[in-house]
Amino acid sequence: MNNKPLIVMWGSPFSGKTIATVKLAQALAARRKNVLVIFSDALCPSVASIVPQQVSEQQSLGELLSLPALAQEDLLRYSLALKGSPHLAFLGYKKGDHLFSYADYSRERAVDLLTLARHTADVVLVDCASYVSAYLLSTVALELADTVFRFHTCDLKSMMFYASYLPLLSDARFKHAETIPILSNVKPGQDSRTYSQVVGGIRFLLPHVAELEQQALEARLMDSLPSGKDATAYQEGISHMMGLIVSEDTQKPHQRSVSAANKASIVRWFKGQLWSWRGGRK
Numbered sequence: 001m002n003n004k005p006l007i008v009m010w011g012s013p014f015s016g017k018t019i020a021t022v023k024l025a026q027a028l029a030a031r032r033k034n035v036l037v038i039f040s041d042a043l044c045p046s047v048a049s050i051v052p053q054q055v056s057e058q059q060s061l062g063e064l065l066s067l068p069a070l071a072q073e074d075l076l077r078y079s080l081a082l083k084g085s086p087h088l089a090f091l092g093y094k095k096g097d098h099l100f101s102y103a104d105y106s107r108e109r110a111v112d113l114l115t116l117a118r119h120t121a122d123v124v125l126v127d128c129a130s131y132v133s134a135y136l137l138s139t140v141a142l143e144l145a146d147t148v149f150r151f152h153t154c155d156l157k158s159m160m161f162y163a164s165y166l167p168l169l170s171d172a173r174f175k176h177a178e179t180i181p182i183l184s185n186v187k188p189g190q191d192s193r194t195y196s197q198v199v200g201g202i203r204f205l206l207p208h209v210a211e212l213e214q215q216a217l218e219a220r221l222m223d224s225l226p227s228g229k230d231a232t233a234y235q236e237g238i239s240h241m242m243g244l245i246v247s248e249d250t251q252k253p254h255q256r257s258v259s260a261a262n263k264a265s266i267v268r269w270f271k272g273q274l275w276s277w278r279g280g281r282k
């Protein structure tokens with residue numbers, strides 16, 4: 001089994017991490033990569049507000065983390081295969097969960113979960129809580145990640161967040177110097193140039209898109225973005241992110257004549273795996 005990329009989205013509160021996670025996952029899935037998205041924030045469970053129509057099918061990440069033992073079959077059972085998005089599965093806390101809903105889990109359990117996830121999907125995306133130290137899974141994801149996208153917004157609140165938080169992540173295990181800073185939700189009139197200079201190392205930004213705000217408000221983040229200047233610029237930002245985590249080959253828009261191996265959707269793949277683990281019994 002090969003370790004597949006573990007990508008972490010982290011940064012200041014309300015900076016667009018969850019929205020960008022969904023859009024990046026969709027872009028990867030459109031290239032027929034099987035993507036498992038782990039929403040590690042228990043403060044505001046996200047899955048129910050992204051795919052409200054599947055809320056009754058969802059099982060909780062919290063429950064999975066506190067099982068007595070963890071096997072790949074459990075990971076598959078708790079992951080929500082998305083209807084209409086055959087290469088995408090979500091794993092996160094359920095609507096109504098809170099920090100005390102489940103028993104505590106150990107660091108080893110968080111490592112096991114992420115390791116199993118990397119053996120399961122082509123790409124694992126972890127949408128982290130800003131307040132990482134409150135969530136062990138977020139902390140461990142930051143340590144194990146191949147790529148960390150670090151979200152900043154062009155405002156003083158984001159600067160204050162980093163002034164407080166960066167010292168906590170200065171430990172070598174977080175490889176902070178390798179994280180990729182992004183200016184996110186950049187609004188017209190905001191001085192992104194000055195903020196870029198202050199933050200340093202900004203290679204691209206994700207602009208504010210009115211329709212995206214509307215999608216988030218109306219629990220429609222799985223909808224595609226209509227064309228338009230801002231939406232196009234946002235998609236370019238997402239493509240840039242994708243280019244940093246997958247090979248050139250995957251960047252090519254998918255064609256119908258793909259290889260047989262690539263045709264397997266994550267749903268069929270999940271079912272196939274489960275079937276083989278049950279000894280061939282349906």
Ligand SMILES: Nc1ncnc2c1ncn2[C@@H]1O[C@H](COP(=O)(O)OP(=O)(O)OP(=O)(O)O)[C@@H](O)[C@H]1O
Pocket residue numbers: 012013014015016017018019020041044129130184185186206207208209210212213216217234
């Ligand atoms: N590019 C964008 N265009 C328009 N609105 C955006 C954009 N990015 C973020 N927003 C706005 O910011 C809000 C927060 O976005 P999101 O939930 O993705 O942030 P977050 O960083 O995950 O927040 P949290 O820290 O609470 O997890 C959205 O509901 C939306 O209103």
Ligand SMILES: [Mg+2]
Pocket residue numbers: 017018019041046127
């Ligand atoms: Mg979020």
